[in-house]
Amino acid sequence: MFRKIKFLLLSFAILATLNSCILTAVLIGGAVVAGGAVYYINGYYIIEIPRSIRSVFNATIKTIQTNSAYSLQTQSYTDKKAYIVATLGSEKIYITLTNINNKTTEIKIRVGTLGDEKISANLTNQVTKNIT
Numbered sequence: 095m096f097r098k099i100k101f102l103l104l105s106f107a108i109l110a111t112l113n114s115c116i117l118t119a120v121l122i123g124g125a126v127v128a129g130g131a132v133y134y135i136n137g138y139y140i141i142e143i144p145r146s147i148r149s150v151f152n153a154t155i156k157t158i159q160t161n162s163a164y165s166l167q168t169q170s171y172t173d174k175k176a177y178i179v180a181t182l183g184s185e186k187i188y189i190t191l192t193n194i195n196n197k198t199t200e201i202k203i204r205v206g207t208l209g210d211e212k213i214s215a216n217l218t219n220q221v222t223k224n225i226t
Contacts, residue, residue: 137209140202141218145225147193150201151176153224154189157217182213 133140143150151171158164158180164187167179176191182205190202201221203214 134209134211134214137207138202138204139209139211139214139218140200142194143199143201143222143225144197145199146196147173147176147191147199149225150191150199150221151178153221153226154178154191154201156224157220161220185210185213187213187217 131142154176155166155169155178158166158178163182165181167181167186169178170176174193178189178191180187180189185206188204192200192202194200201218203217205213
């Protein structure tokens with residue numbers, strides 16, 4: 095019994111000491127539609143969603159339009175790529191959707207010049223909730 099309690103406390107301590115990047119990836123990875131992969135590379139938040147580019151594009155536009163904090167600037171869509179530019183306060187948000195295959199879409203988000211992982215992760219989480 096004492097070993098189980100020790101193991102649980104050790105597991106909690108390890109989880110509490112994870113840096114925010116790993117913790118965000120773990121949390122978002124669990125919340126994303128099944129099968130998604132999450133990366134944060136050089137200011138770009140990248141996630142693969144097992145849905146068509148059209149449904150991800152529609153969910154992204156819906157997310158931006160229904161949240162008053164965001165302002166949609168431009169959008170373009172083709173069968174292989176889609177580009178969306180929005181603002182959040184004074185920060186520009188650049189979103190690129192790439193059709194990997196008919197059933198998988200890559201979302202690439204960059205907030206501002208250097209990127210903001212937390213804002214990108216929150217936006218991605220909202221988008222995945224809007225996917226139909």
